[in-house]
Amino acid sequence: MSNKLIDLQNISKSFGGNLVLDELDLYIRENEFLTLLGPSGCGKTTTLRIIGGFETPDTGSVLFEGKDITNLAPDKREVNTVFQKYALFPHMTIAENIAFGLKIRKKSASYIKDKIRYALKLVNLDGYEKRMPDSLSGGQQQRIAIARAIVNEPKVLLLDEPLGALDLKLRQDMQYELIRLKNELGITFIYVTHDQEEALTMSDTIVVMNQGYIQQIGTPEQVYNEPENAFVADFIGDSNILPGIMIRDELVEILGARFDCVDKGFGENNPVDVVIRPEDIDLVSPGEGTIEGIVTDTIFKGVHYEMCVMSRGFEFIVHSTDYYPENIKVDLKVNPFDIQIMHKPESEDEKAVEIDERLP
Amino acid sequence: MKKTVGRLYLTLVLIFLYAPIATLMVLSFNSSKSRAHWGGFTFEWYLGLISNEEIMDAFRTTLILAFLSAFIATVLGTAACTGMQFMRRRYRSIIMGITNIPMLNADIVTGVSLMLLFIAARVSMGFTTVLLSHITFNIPYVILSVMPRYRELNKSTYEAALDLGAGPVYAFFKVVLPDLMGAVLSGFLMSFTMSLDDFIITHFTQGPGFDTLSTKIYSEVKKGINPEIYALSTIMFLAVLILLFFVNYRPHLDKENVKK
Incomplete structure (x- = not known):
């Protein structure tokens, strides 16, 4: 997992004066499941299209196994794409769709036949050779699109929000399916999505993007538990983000109360942002916690209750399996390692910290 | 009720x-x-028609003219749509506007201006000038028919073809054109019909000794209407009717065939 398979260097791209990617640096390793995650317009799809060859960057270069492919046409690249809207060829049968790339490569008829059967088996759709694309459900069409891409044995599979059009249950099934496929094929997946749950479930590495900048690169655990800044914390899951003052190492003051934490190196009496996940807050009887509050709202969510707790003018979101009725007085308690301290951005448009937390 | x-x-x-x-x-x-x-x-008039050399001649000319002009206009119009697809939206709508004008323009204005252009360019009037004129007024109909289909096309099928290793030309003929075929065919047919029943523009750009059916009928009418002309018109009407029927039901038949 150590080779840089694809290396994006200093990539910028704008559309009609609108800067979409700003000096982006990113590498993708062999056999990695890397997810580009961010809200719409963050540049994730453009990044994917630059790797696929459908867009040319204004500046910077794309290296594939060390070779510069920045200006190489898409049909000459060793990557294949699964498009958001499937993009199956409507006038061809499933078999013809899957054979499309193989025929261009002038493979023998028997090879193509074997490959079609193998690919259909892989995506659990054996026997669908003669069907037409529009006689298949959305989920089935998506699987065929995947089959059509992988028969060409690409080194990298690019997936552009492939599950975006499917319903929740199907999406969850397909997530496991994709992980299985990736393990069976042993190739690199680059996956684009705006769905944080999808990203957390499937990825080896998550790249969180916003407004053309990489906000954080890390494993799902790192991105969730140690968000680099307020944007990442807010985008990945629910969170309570509040201003605090770092009194000294391992002690932070929030809303006038002092909390023990485990972070160091933020200086003394420096303003910081503090992230506390809703499930990391314990509600206890008055007098037993660090800070007092009153429950203002309780919603049953199935697995847990979601409660709003008003405390010294800040509304905390708390997830708990214990039920607290509205208007009851409680205390809030947080374990030191559940408090995540982040640098405060120095100005509104300060460039996000680009930190690659993967081991080299 | x-x-x-x-x-x-x-x-x-x-x-x-x-x-x-x-x-x-x-x-x-x-x-x-x-x-x-x-x-x-x-059946007298129908039989008379077949033995009337002049009318049969005009009939052949009309068919050749209609086919050639429709075919060339279809190729040019489809190519134009392909180019417009890659344009910025603003330029595309400007070009669309420009191509629509000849359809709304009075035929007589188009006819006279084409005639003046040919005279100015010292092109002698005849089959070539009529063919050029017909191509000119047919192209907008092709664009009108093909462009909407292009807009609703899933753009990523073309990219998917490139992605799978197809060159741009191969991808166009293998993936994009089959999807457009219905619209291209109806554009062709519309052009064919327009060319068949054009009189005014042909009248202004034809040379001496050149006649299409409509100009032939016009000169016959001056001498008095012959029932043979009714027979001829009936045949033309039925031909167009059959063509229209074929084109409208073609996409439907296509799908049925493939499914079997």
């Missing part, structure tokens, strides 16, 4: 639309030359 009124209304509309053509068809089988009374059923 509502249904009956609806049906009645529909019948009236259809009668209104097709009564003239029905009259023409009936008269083409009338053995009396008079338009006023029925002299009995006959």
